[in-house]
Amino acid sequence: MLKQYLINQIKQVIKQEYHLLSREVILTNPPDAQLGDWSFACFSLAKKIKQSPDKVAQHLSEQLQIDKIITKIVVVGPYINFFVNKTVWFKYTLRLIQQKGKDYGRNQQGLGKRVMVEFSSPNTNKPQHLGHLRNDLIGDALSNLLTFSGYQVIRSNLINDRGIHIAKAMLAYQKWGENKTPTSEKMKGDYFVGDYYRLFGKKVKENPHLLDEAQDLLKKWERRDNQTIALWQKLNDWALNGLIATYQELGIKFDRWYFESEIYQSGKKIILQALKKGLCYQQADGAIEIDLGDEKLGKKVLLRADHTSIYITQDIGLAKLKFDQYNLDKSIYVVGSEQIYYLQVLFKILKLLSFPWAEQCYHLTYGMVNLPSGKMKSREGNVVEIDTLIQELKQLAQAEILSREPNISGEELNKRSKKIALGALKFYVLKFTLSQEVNFKPKESISFEGNTGPYLQYTYARIQGILNKAKTDEPLDLVDDFSALKEETEIQLLKLLSQFPEVVKQAGEEYNPAQLANYLLCLTQSFNKFYHQCSVLQASTKQIRQARLVLISSVAIVLENGLHLLGIKPLDQM
RNA sequence: GCCCCCAUAGCUCAACGGAUAGAGCAUCUGUCUUCUAAACAGAAUAUAGAGGUUCGAUUCCUCUUGGGGGUACCA
Numbered sequence A: 001m002l003k004q005y006l007i008n009q010i011k012q013v014i015k016q017e018y019h020l021l022s023r024e025v026i027l028t029n030p031p032d033a034q035l036g037d038w039s040f041a042c043f044s045l046a047k048k049i050k051q052s053p054d055k056v057a058q059h060l061s062e063q064l065q066i067d068k069i070i071t072k073i074v075v076v077g078p079y080i081n082f083f084v085n086k087t088v089w090f091k092y093t094l095r096l097i098q099q100k101g102k103d104y105g106r107n108q109q110g111l112g113k114r115v116m117v118e119f120s121s122p123n124t125n126k127p128q129h130l131g132h133l134r135n136d137l138i139g140d141a142l143s144n145l146l147t148f149s150g151y152q153v154i155r156s157n158l159i160n161d162r163g164i165h166i167a168k169a170m171l172a173y174q175k176w177g178e179n180k181t182p183t184s185e186k187m188k189g190d191y192f193v194g195d196y197y198r199l200f201g202k203k204v205k206e207n208p209h210l211l212d213e214a215q216d217l218l219k220k221w222e223r224r225d226n227q228t229i230a231l232w233q234k235l236n237d238w239a240l241n242g243l244i245a246t247y248q249e250l251g252i253k254f255d256r257w258y259f260e261s262e263i264y265q266s267g268k269k270i271i272l273q274a275l276k277k278g279l280c281y282q283q284a285d286g287a288i289e290i291d292l293g294d295e296k297l298g299k300k301v302l303l304r305a306d307h308t309s310i311y312i313t314q315d316i317g318l319a320k321l322k323f324d325q326y327n328l329d330k331s332i333y334v335v336g337s338e339q340i341y342y343l344q345v346l347f348k349i350l351k352l353l354s355f356p357w358a359e360q361c362y363h364l365t366y367g368m369v370n371l372p373s374g375k376m377k378s379r380e381g382n383v384v385e386i387d388t389l390i391q392e393l394k395q396l397a398q399a400e401i402l403s404r405e406p407n408i409s410g411e412e413l414n415k416r417s418k419k420i421a422l423g424a425l426k427f428y429v430l431k432f433t434l435s436q437e438v439n440f441k442p443k444e445s446i447s448f449e450g451n452t453g454p455y456l457q458y459t460y461a462r463i464q465g466i467l468n469k470a471k472t473d474e475p476l477d478l479v480d481d482f483s484a485l486k487e488e489t490e491i492q493l494l495k496l497l498s499q500f501p502e503v504v505k506q507a508g509e510e511y512n513p514a515q516l517a518n519y520l521l522c523l524t525q526s527f528n529k530f531y532h533q534c535s536v537l538q539a540s541t542k543q544i545r546q547a548r549l550v551l552i553s554s555v556a557i558v559l560e561n562g563l564h565l566l567g568i569k570p571l572d573q574m
Numbered sequence B: 001g002c003c004c005c006c007a008u009a010g011c012u013c014a015a016c017g018g019a020u021a022g023a024g025c026a027u028c029u030g031u032c033u034u035c036u037a038a039a040c041a042g043a044a045u046a047u048a049g050a051g052g053u054u055c056g057a058u059u060c061c062u063c064u065u066g067g068g069g070g071u072a073c074c075a
Helices: A002-018 A043-049 A053-063 A086-103 A130-148 A164-176 A189-206 A209-222 A226-250 A268-277 A311-326 A337-352 A386-404 A410-430 A453-470 A488-509 A513-533 A542-566
Strands: A038-041 A070-076 A079-084 A114-118 A152-159 A256-259 A288-291 A299-303 A330-334 A361-364
Touching: A002 A038, A002 A043, A002 A053, A002 A079, A002 A086, A043 A053, A053 A070, A053 A079, A079 A086, A086 A488, A086 A542, A114 A130, A114 A311, A130 A152, A130 A226, A130 A330, A130 A386, A130 A410, A130 A488, A130 A513, A130 A542, A152 A311, A164 A189, A164 A209, A164 A226, A189 A209, A189 A226, A209 A226, A226 A386, A226 A410, A268 A288, A268 A299, A268 A311, A299 A311, A299 A337, A311 A330, A311 A337, A337 A361, A386 A410, A410 A453, A410 A513, A410 A542, A453 A513, A453 A542, A488 A513, A488 A542, A513 A542
Parallel strands: A114 A152, A114 A330, A152 A256, A330 A361
Antiparallel strands: A038 A079, A070 A079, A288 A299
């Protein structure tokens, strides 16, 4: 690697001149390509040896050798700027990409390590909306990134299929459902169930006693009352089928499903044992509580007075179950920022109960999704459902495609519009920094222009168009001569292509898919600039043409790999 | 009340403590007989306020102001 070579050269000179072993030699990109290809800033080194940065830069640069790879060294104030041999760089990078193909950018960071990513975790009382979508997409992209970094990743989903919110939907259906079914109403199951959940919300305003009835229903469920269980099973299946259909539409898969109805009692035993050991205590009314030993966190009840379990009881049990079953190195919870305090409490409890793996639990937070009309609340119907949005996007994409290709076959139209719709939606959501709240703008989310998923897909399609027309007889991975690539845009592309492995590695380490998303935009913009300035097929010489074909084919590979990590499918034609 | 997060262009977002703060939308102006105009080129506009740390702060610290979230024997 050229960058590593440079770093080693610098390290050597620093050692020789100042007798310092500097582990951190960081090379940056100069703000302008005219300044150089890589840059070393001498500030921190200057501080260590108590000299002015300018002096250090000057002195170091005089000791550095120019060779076949480093062609020029220019000092600008405290910066040492390096120019490297582009032909060598092109050859190394492009051949590497051609050889590795789909594996270009893969790293071994997590080799031998096992990590679980729990995400999505929907309730079975309504369809998934935009808030879930962000969670789904982050969880999926993160899992992809970690897999690409060599981790063994287990994607898990905890289905919240029990509790008062489920009982509410059940009660409404029992009272006003008239034995309708999703089939009879020609509705997706989760939407069908969601309607009854909302209906409950409406009716309970007129008649507050309905809440007591729902409570009773939940108690009957807990007593395993036959009729109640049957009703629950029925609604639950409908809702779950709807949820699964959405995952299929999104192309998201899970390795392990946990159902709250099956594990909600787990954790009880752990707590009773902890009580015996004196790790927690019983209150006068019988409730079991733990002192979190921290003023900010306070105290937390672990089991109700009647020793039935509450939500955290099951999360304690589930955490243990995960580590017992999978011997995890890391357990990541993808959960919104509104649950920061809750997960802090959970992890603290696990630590206080002296589970050795407590420190390996990690909460990956992200900001909420806001609509222009304000906060999303399923109960009030102020939501944008995922399926609905995808349908809208698909229709828009179809209109776009038809305006370009009126005679396209129905099947192809369907296929393409789905990829484009999902590409737009996924990229729109994933490009936000996690800690940022997402202000969902309907118009921008359905846009296919500018910084969007379809822009990336379009660029990929453009490249495929050229490659298909090129019909080159020389296999691209055998092209050897890149000395003809001299344009600024070509070199810009080279730099970006060689950066990809670092970007992926960092995005994985920092659990930050947005970083990859922004990199891909940068690469794509750079390509389109090149596209408008340089012709590939009409290049002035065969040498340039062949070299450019390899270059753009490499861009396509990197783009495809990057999109794949974000869960977005490229298109050969648009 | 207490705790946490956020504040960058008219709008939505970028920017390992480093060189001239970048994109996209919207607005205005150009570019399709030439590899797909879902594109490209150009114009214009920004770090909420006050201190501090630092050779250097959009980035770190404190306060102020303005948004959001949390503070259950709910899930």
